[in-house]
Amino acid sequence: MIVTRFPPSPTGHLHLGGARTALFNWLYARHTKGKFILRIEDTDTARSTQASVEAILESLKWLGIDWDEGPYFQSKRLPIYQEHIRKLLDSGHAYLCDCPPKRLERIRREALASGRKPKYDGKCRDRGLNPSDETVVRFKTPLAGSTVLADVVKGTIVFENSELDDFIIARQDDTPTYNFVVVVDDITMGVNVILRGDDHVMNTPKQILIYKALGADLPVFGHVPMVLGSDRSRLSKRHGAMSVLAYRDKGYLPEALINYLARLGWSYGDQEVFTTKELIEKFSLEKLGKSPGVFNPEKLLSLNAEHIKRTPPKILAQRLLPFLARRGVPVEGADLEAVVASLIPRSKTLVEMADGALFFYTDKVVYEESAARKFLKPENAPILKQVSARLERLPAFEEEALEDAFKGIMAQTGLKLGKIAQPVRVALTGKTASPGIFEILEILGKARTLERLRRAVEYIDAHAAQSVDENST
RNA sequence: GGUCCCAUCGUCUAGUGGCCCAGGACGCCGGCCUCUCACGCCGGAAACACGGGUUCGAGUCCCGUUGGGACCA
Numbered sequence A: 001m002i003v004t005r006f007p008p009s010p011t012g013h014l015h016l017g018g019a020r021t022a023l024f025n026w027l028y029a030r031h032t033k034g035k036f037i038l039r040i041e042d043t044d045t046a047r048s049t050q051a052s053v054e055a056i057l058e059s060l061k062w063l064g065i066d067w068d069e070g071p072y073f074q075s076k077r078l079p080i081y082q083e084h085i086r087k088l089l090d091s092g093h094a095y096l097c098d099c100p101p102k103r104l105e106r107i108r109r110e111a112l113a114s115g116r117k118p119k120y121d122g123k124c125r126d127r128g129l130n131p132s133d134e135t136v137v138r139f140k141t142p143l144a145g146s147t148v149l150a151d152v153v154k155g156t157i158v159f160e161n162s163e164l165d166d167f168i169i170a171r172q173d174d175t176p177t178y179n180f181v182v183v184v185d186d187i188t189m190g191v192n193v194i195l196r197g198d199d200h201v202m203n204t205p206k207q208i209l210i211y212k213a214l215g216a217d218l219p220v221f222g223h224v225p226m227v228l229g230s231d232r233s234r235l236s237k238r239h240g241a242m243s244v245l246a247y248r249d250k251g252y253l254p255e256a257l258i259n260y261l262a263r264l265g266w267s268y269g270d271q272e273v274f275t276t277k278e279l280i281e282k283f284s285l286e287k288l289g290k291s292p293g294v295f296n297p298e299k300l301l302s303l304n305a306e307h308i309k310r311t312p313p314k315i316l317a318q319r320l321l322p323f324l325a326r327r328g329v330p331v332e333g334a335d336l337e338a339v340v341a342s343l344i345p346r347s348k349t350l351v352e353m354a355d356g357a358l359f360f361y362t363d364k365v366v367y368e369e370s371a372a373r374k375f376l377k378p379e380n381a382p383i384l385k386q387v388s389a390r391l392e393r394l395p396a397f398e399e400e401a402l403e404d405a406f407k408g409i410m411a412q413t414g415l416k417l418g419k420i421a422q423p424v425r426v427a428l429t430g431k432t433a434s435p436g437i438f439e440i441l442e443i444l445g446k447a448r449t450l451e452r453l454r455r456a457v458e459y460i461d462a463h464a465a466q467s468v469d470e471n472s473t
Numbered sequence B: 001g002g003u004c005c006c007a008u009c010g011u012c013u014a015g016u017g018g019c020c021c022a023g024g025a026c027g028c029c030g031g032c033c034u035c036u037c038a039c040g041c042c043g044g045a046a047a048c049a050c051g052g053g054u055u056c057g058a059g060u061c062c063c064g065u066u067g068g069g070a071c072c073a
Helices: A016-031 A050-063 A078-090 A101-113 A178-188 A198-213 A244-249 A254-263 A276-282 A297-310 A313-326 A336-346 A350-361 A369-375 A378-392 A399-413 A417-429 A437-472
Strands: A003-006 A035-040 A069-073 A094-097 A136-139 A146-151 A155-160 A168-170 A193-197 A220-224
Touching: A003 A016, A003 A193, A016 A035, A016 A050, A016 A193, A016 A220, A016 A254, A016 A276, A035 A050, A050 A244, A050 A254, A078 A094, A078 A136, A078 A168, A078 A178, A136 A198, A146 A198, A146 A220, A168 A178, A178 A198, A193 A198, A198 A220, A244 A254, A254 A276, A254 A297, A297 A336, A313 A336, A313 A350, A336 A350, A336 A437, A350 A437, A369 A417, A378 A399, A378 A417, A378 A437, A399 A417, A399 A437, A417 A437
Parallel strands: A003 A035, A035 A069, A193 A220
Antiparallel strands: A094 A136, A136 A168, A146 A155
């Protein structure tokens, strides 16, 4: 069985790059009916916070990335690491070293000065020291030969062991170091497929050596290229809102973000739009790309619009509720599902949709200044009155009947639909842009429509009077 | 500086030696539709980093150069 994992450090929010790594591992586990493990790498106690842990879990949940095991916390696994350090010491794959920092610093400087690569010289390799407060544990890296990484996305990469040195796996205070901890975790958790950012490539030979020293089978490694910002540098806060939760709050659908992230560095022919279910079906390691990709917010936005179009109004209505609530809008009167349906083609985010829905639920429409100036003027008052009168007589407020009513007015007045619809639109919505006029009419219903028309006429009269005043003075 | 990785339209990418004077998507431009705004539809500009090989034939294989990135220092 395939076992994958996602091991975030709880030192901040889950950002897009991390989310994509999690996604690839999760997709692969789900695709193969394997297991996906969540592991919190909180050994850096100074920078790790509980708030970050919660933010990460919340982000994953929102995205719909669920885990079968965990979350494990590295901070609670110290005894396991120590046990494995013992093993390496006993088997002669590691040794104790008490070289003081001063000496280490000196070799480093000398190496640099003579143009060599700075590395530990192996002085304590065979000294057989006893453990003390002064000793660290070093891994006994082979002096010659090479270590081969058979990477599923990058291909085979060969590292000369002579490039590596006897790196520390446990510090003086007995705490294990990163490369060691990761390997022990992955071995003990049964992880056999590791998909991660290619910033880890250089760690991999060390880790492979540890696997071998521990006598464990190597997992499949796949190093995916990182996500870059528009300036082609590694994605960071500088490039705007990077946290997954920020996208949730900006009104993105989780399936849109997943779709975007999956397609950034992975492809399936010409297909651009995927449901999460489809991604699980179609995901494959072979189609992972090996060149870094630039994050493109516009494409994400258009994908979000696409997913909005593909989501049933009923479900969108549910998801829109929190956004409406945040605006203090009581969802009463107009049928939210119908409102949502009318806004689907013109909303790229749920935020836009919520904004577009506002006028349906406010009794006192606020007129945009330029809209009022252009359409709520005296010459349009008769039109509004005529529309009112005609609609008053309408038994049912349904699109077809409404359209007939407007046609009647057109015939009577000789006006084009636009001349009538625009003032009505401003009267009903306060804006010059909105869903179709008949659609709005039907959703609003007779009572509220007539009320809004009446208020618009009132507004025109008041302003006409006002401008007369201004003229006379 | 050392080691490693990468290289097709502005961006994400298809392309695994002939199907490619390079396809799709986002964005951009033009048009159509139209009660506004959108949606939708039609069309357009836009790329194989460069130089050498290999081959009858290279975006596709090899080498080098250049550029970008990662890690370590």
